Amino acid sequence: MDISSLIQKNDTKIVFIILDGVGGLPINKKTELEAANKPNIDNLAKVSACGLHIPVAYGITPGSGPGHFGVFGYDPLQYEIGRGVLEALGLGIELERSDVALRCNYATIKDGIIVDRRAGRIPTEKNIELTKKLSEKIKEINGVKIILKSGKEHRFCLVMRFPKTITDKQAMVIDTDPQKEGQPPQEPVPLNEESREVAEIARQFIKMAEELLKNEEKANYILLRGFSVIPHIPSFDKKYGLKACSIAVYPMYRGITRLLGMETLSVEGDIKEEIGLLKKVYQNYDFLFLHIKKVDSFGEDGNFEAKVKKIEEFDGYLPEILSLNPDVLVITGDHSTPSLLKAHSWHPVPVLIKSPYVLGGLVNSFTERECLKGELGIIPAISIMPLVLANSLRLRKFGA
């Protein structure tokens, strides 16, 4: 149901913490959360409503976009972020409604055939050098501004900034990346009449880049994919009546939350600096989102011990957050990232909701297995926000 019609505003404060990829799997019988010495989180779990959430659907492993959309109450099956847009957000590009974003690879071509889709994973320094050269030589095409930004190794991002608003119907162009080596690149064919302009700029860009890169040994070609524009999504304010901010170190999470209309606050450093900022801006917002990245990063590295340590480090800062005395405090993850898998996974994610209006007393610690005993049960990620709003007394009764 659309809960926007039930929203009532009040002065409560909500702190919503994502420990990115916090869910895990046992190695030597214990998951990362079970192995971590985290007395503060565990004590909080004892008096909170606990459970697990399914980010998208049973068995589905979410990317960062769907993972965050879900916990913020935006159905990831309804709202999708294009590959190009996600890449741009991850590189810190502030996208506008007049932008088409693309994910690009440097690649190796020989006699018209792609022999390496990743140009031998060239060093990032080489990527920076080449992207700088392309940027200086290709500033605009047909009156459309060209913005390039290096990623890691062979990856970079292209944004076409038009002088007018661009819709998703105007950016329906086939990827040039054939996804397989030993084949020629595909043409950037427009899928409808309205996308001809974007396709033509892509075609010219490829041609100009090929000329500029022709003497490179490895990175002598480029492949484009994920033509996309920023999605139309009702803002947090419109959907929930919440003045929201996002505290995140990594650009991608600032970008995702900016799409949801949160004010994205810049912060350098790690947990300590983020919590310092949280305390500083606490009075200015109804809803404060805190994103802790490195739990996921160590999971993706398969570094069980480092993921455990990062959870423990966060635990040490929890009393500072609790001292703000938010009306509702949520701790969860956007998805699981078991060190065992070295990747995001489909497993349900522990979730904890602290409020004055819970049963509590059902779990002994904040872990995958203990949270199964909690009062929330196993819930879809998109049910978390209605529960958060209910617990902050921000939802009116439904029906007479």
Next chain:
Amino acid sequence: MDISSLIQKNDTKIVFIILDGVGGLPINKKTELEAANKPNIDNLAKVSACGLHIPVAYGITPGSGPGHFGVFGYDPLQYEIGRGVLEALGLGIELERSDVALRCNYATIKDGIIVDRRAGRIPTEKNIELTKKLSEKIKEINGVKIILKSGKEHRFCLVMRFPKTITDKQAMVIDTDPQKEGQPPQEPVPLNEESREVAEIARQFIKMAEELLKNEEKANYILLRGFSVIPHIPSFDKKYGLKACSIAVYPMYRGITRLLGMETLSVEGDIKEEIGLLKKVYQNYDFLFLHIKKVDSFGEDGNFEAKVKKIEEFDGYLPEILSLNPDVLVITGDHSTPSLLKAHSWHPVPVLIKSPYVLGGLVNSFTERECLKGELGIIPAISIMPLVLANSLRLRKFGA
């Protein structure tokens, strides 16, 4: 799925008990159900299928209409009761298909501006006096019968009884209540061509009432809202093949169950009288619904002890119900009403299904926390009736 196609009739008997608003939250660590000394319910829970139900959706607090619709298997998001209809049902008016019902307030107007939407909450006696006066002077408008009934304080109900059937499309008229003071009342504007007649009667009624009330100090005006007709809902008999009756002291619950096609039996008193009636009519029905109101009333008063006592009082009568030996016995609530919140809430509601075909042995008592361990898990309210029908062996196999 539509289970109507799977219905098979038999001679089983189902007793379905709603302890209105029974779910609660801890005060001094115990919920109302946990604090109550209720050996009979607890012993029954030990051998029953237990769990919790979500009345409408996660985080959604239901009104009485959606709460009852859900547990009876009618999706509250699909079937809605209008404000006017609910008010009429609550006052014991037996609505017909030719009726348009409205919720009305006595109000104070000065120089065309509403200065008090509730006329200073006039005493109910004053309301009765004024409503009698209006009733005597306004018996019909344009051939449409006008039925008025006093509620508490400033509230009353207006029913327009037409000589013909009226559909919801003919009753789409804007509320005259501006919902804020310091503003003029709104005109009863019809939202479509078909609703002109209803709007015109409303306009004339307001004018006549204003003239009759003009010398009143406080209640010198009336505000109308919630223009509505009784919804089209498949009856219990049609949907489930059940001959059903409803035993409820309060008119609203008799009204809601009459909408579902149950025979509504009048009873004065409280639990004792209701159970006396249950025993008396037991042989006449397949499905007997028993509604215990005051559990909710004390919850809404914030009177934890009185709510506990009312649960204990019901417990004392349970052996009488069990002695009837129904094939399936259900005990649940339509929603939670924690004394802590003094209001309906969004929390899952304990549910118990006693039948010969359950696992049992999973819970020690009928409480919010114990029911989490039960075999039903946390289920949507609309899943209760299919389970009840299955346990009474009234559902055929689906598919070959």
